[in-house]
Amino acid sequence: MLSKLARDKPVVLEVIRRIVQLSLFILFNAGLMGLAATPVLLPILVPSATPGRTVGNAFSAMEYMLSEAVLPLIPLAIFLIVGALAGRALCAWACPFGLVQDIMVHIRRKPVEVAAHTHRSAVRLKYYILGICALISWSLAASLAAGVGEDYKRALGPFAYGPFTTLSPAETLFSLLPAFLVRLVEHYEDVWAFITSLPALFWARLVLMGAVLILVAYVPRAWCRYFCPVGALLAIFGRFSLLSLRINPVKCDKCGACVRACPMMVKLLELEPEKISDPECIFCLRCLAACPNGAIKLRIP
Numbered sequence: 001m002l003s004k005l006a007r008d009k010p011v012v013l014e015v016i017r018r019i020v021q022l023s024l025f026i027l028f029n030a031g032l033m034g035l036a037a038t039p040v041l042l043p044i045l046v047p048s049a050t051p052g053r054t055v056g057n058a059f060s061a062m063e064y065m066l067s068e069a070v071l072p073l074i075p076l077a078i079f080l081i082v083g084a085l086a087g088r089a090l091c092a093w094a095c096p097f098g099l100v101q102d103i104m105v106h107i108r109r110k111p112v113e114v115a116a117h118t119h120r121s122a123v124r125l126k127y128y129i130l131g132i133c134a135l136i137s138w139s140l141a142a143s144l145a146a147g148v149g150e151d152y153k154r155a156l157g158p159f160a161y162g163p164f165t166t167l168s169p170a171e172t173l174f175s176l177l178p179a180f181l182v183r184l185v186e187h188y189e190d191v192w193a194f195i196t197s198l199p200a201l202f203w204a205r206l207v208l209m210g211a212v213l214i215l216v217a218y219v220p221r222a223w224c225r226y227f228c229p230v231g232a233l234l235a236i237f238g239r240f241s242l243l244s245l246r247i248n249p250v251k252c253d254k255c256g257a258c259v260r261a262c263p264m265m266v267k268l269l270e271l272e273p274e275k276i277s278d279p280e281c282i283f284c285l286r287c288l289a290a291c292p293n294g295a296i297k298l299r300i301p
């Protein structure tokens with residue numbers, strides 16, 4: 001059905017995806033409308049420190065559990081199950097920071113194209129970031145479990161509770177920034193004193209968030225492609241996901257429209273056409289919509 005919709009009404013498919021993203025964004029923050037918080041954890045960048053949140057962030061939960069020397073079996077199982085079932089589909093359909101990036105890219109009429117060799121190297125960055133975060137969190141957990149980690153934890157400061165979460169631009173945008181604005185209004189009589197009292201980490205987070213937002217306005221989904229460790233972990237578990245794409249070689253005339261439309265720069269035409277399950281694919285289905293011959297289909301076993 002999705003394949004037919006993509007072929008006949010490509011714009012409608014994009015509108016549906018935007019409606020799903022927006023609806024889930026409202027649902028994830030529906031605590032502001034009185035909905036109770038749930039224990040559901042999701043492997044995407046939902047903010048973990050907003051007052052109205054109804055779901056949790058599996059990656060932040062994992063980091064926090066490790067900082068308390070608790071084995072994060074549940075968050076890891078969530079990454080495993082979601083990755084194996086749907087790959088990175090939640091990145092295109094549910095992640096609030098994915099939605100922000102999809103909106104930001106409309107600021108520029110013509111996105112910047114990244115050279116293929118630069119892209120190939122930069123894609124690895126997110127795995128390095130994931131590795132650094134894992135190294136910090138797991139070494140802290142191991143030293144705490146051995147009873148020698150308290151000094152290490154103190155030295156890490158706020159990074160102990162989440163090396164990535166502390167700097168995550170999504171956390172800054174959705175949690176830190178609104179809280180800052182509320183406090184700015186409260187301190188309207190001594191704004192300058194309030195601003196100068198803020199720690200360097202606050203400004204570093206703000207600058208990082210600003211830089212990421214500018215970047216994603218130029219390069220579609222640049223944060224997801226190159227930096228997000230949550231997407232990287234999902235990509236690892238989603239390597240053999242049940243969801244995949246299929247290109248019908250009989251219908252395909254190699255026009256390349258699908259590759260040009262892909263925000264994640266997946267080289268669709270260089271992959272095995274029968275079962276395309278690239279770890280970078282977020283199943284946004286823009287390639288389906290772009291194909292003039294209806295040659296691409298979503299495979300759901």
Ligand code: SF4
Nearest residue numbers: 091095098224228231
């Ligand atoms: S890669 Fe990260 S920021 Fe991008 S959509 Fe996935 S979880 Fe969200």
Ligand code: SF4
Nearest residue numbers: 262281282284285287
């Ligand atoms: S390959 Fe298709 S579905 Fe996957 S990210 Fe690219 S455009 Fe989206």
Ligand code: SF4
Nearest residue numbers: 252253255256258291
């Ligand atoms: S857009 Fe369709 S016809 Fe063109 S290369 Fe891609 S799959 Fe083939």
